[in-house]
Amino acid sequence: RRRELLAGFRGPGRTADGHPVALLVNLGAPHELAGAAAADAEGVGLFRTEFLFLDRAEAPGPAEQAAAYRQVFAAFAGRRVVVRTLDAGADKPLPFATAADEPNPALGVRGLRTAARDPQLLETQLAAIAEAARDSTAQVWVMAPMVSVPREAAAFAARVRAHGLPTAGAMIEVPAAALRTDRLAESCDFFSVGTNDLAQYAFAADRTLGSLAELLDPWQPALLELVATAAASAAAQGRPIGVCGEAAGDPALALVLVGLGITSLSAAPASLPEVRAALAAHTLAQCRALAELALRADDADTARGQVRSSMSAR
Ligand code: PEP
Numbered sequence: 001r002r003r004e005l006l007a008g009f010r011g012p013g014r015t016a017d018g019h020p021v022a023l024l025v026n027l028g029a030p031h032e033l034a035g036a037a038a039a040d041a042e043g044v045g046l047f048r049t050e051f052l053f054l055d056r057a058e059a060p061g062p063a064e065q066a067a068a069y070r071q072v073f074a075a076f077a078g079r080r081v082v083v084r085t086l087d088a089g090a091d092k093p094l095p096f097a098t099a100a101d102e103p104n105p106a107l108g109v110r111g112l113r114t115a116a117r118d119p120q121l122l123e124t125q126l127a128a129i130a131e132a133a134r135d136s137t138a139q140v141w142v143m144a145p146m147v148s149v150p151r152e153a154a155a156f157a158a159r160v161r162a163h164g165l166p167t168a169g170a171m172i173e174v175p176a177a178a179l180r181t182d183r184l185a186e187s188c189d190f191f192s193v194g195t196n197d198l199a200q201y202a203f204a205a206d207r208t209l210g211s212l213a214e215l216l217d218p219w220q221p222a223l224l225e226l227v228a229t230a231a232a233s234a235a236a237q238g239r240p241i242g243v244c245g246e247a248a249g250d251p252a253l254a255l256v257l258v259g260l261g262i263t264s265l266s267a268a269p270a271s272l273p274e275v276r277a278a279l280a281a282h283t284l285a286q287c288r289a290l291a292e293l294a295l296r297a298d299d300a301d302t303a304r305g306q307v308r309s310s311m312s313a314r
């Protein structure tokens with residue numbers, strides 16, 4: 001019965017009063033492509049490109065990369081594809097991109113920082129993305145992982161545009177970036193909040209440690225406050241700001257995120273129907289009221305409990 005009910009909601013994400021919220025899918029491996037493309041989604045909100053680089057002694061060449069990107073763009077013809085450039089390091093070490101001897105890899109040369117040390121790695125990837133985008137109708141947006149300061153975002157956006165790719169953005173997954181999203185907006189066209197890393201860095205809690213799950217809970221009010229700050233800055237600068245971390249797939253939390261000013265949600269294809277239905281059952285004003293409740297809570301459990309019990313019955 002639940003499935004029948006959900007089947008009644010299709011098409012672009014909207015609140016009950018018609019406020020659009022783009023619903024997108026996360027994509028991280030070739031075997032996910034068919035399912036992702038078949039999902040009722042406006043595109044890909046996070047294309048994790050690491051799979052191309054893992055378990056290899058050297059980075060894949062431009063032709064091999066372009067072929068892989070072309071497949072994804074073809075499957076999403078006419079839709080948006082947000083490609084994240086290589087996010088190596090920390091939980092994704094790569095022998096050719098990251099140092100094996102860093103004492104704290106999560107705080108080391110990872111994400112976009114690897115491009116400062118080896119610019120060719122990023123150049124090759126951008127050239128391959130640009131080549132694949134050239135013969136495709138997909139709207140290709142390119143974003144960098146692990147941006148901390150405006151200078152990094154500006155350097156990245158300049159490289160993206162030098163390859164003829166018009167839309168450059170940054171992930172917001174370091175607290176410094178969340179606090180200063182307005183400054184990043186000087187060079188970025190869009191933003192995407194990675195709640196997994198943003199929680200890790202905000203709470204100084206290793207995201208791979210199950211014993212720290214309570215601190216890493218995406219309902220933590222301090223995490224939501226960082227998202228609110230970033231979203232308000234993005235709105236003031238007229239930039240879209242999505243969430244692509246795992247939090248976006250929780251329907252109750254999705255309402256809160258929209259209430260905080262988030263403009264798109266990217267999650268696993270299977271979680272989108274529930275998120276779409278929750279949005280359709282609440283107005284933007286109701287989402288804002290739920291966001292206020294969550295921000296005022298003292299802890300994650302209280303935030304989650306109060307929001308869930310205040311949601312409209314469906
Ligand atoms: C995140 O950090 O929330 C994110 C979406 O990126 P990843 O999980 O790939 O680090």
Ligand code: MG
Binds near residue numbers: 145173194197
């Ligand atoms: Mg991340």
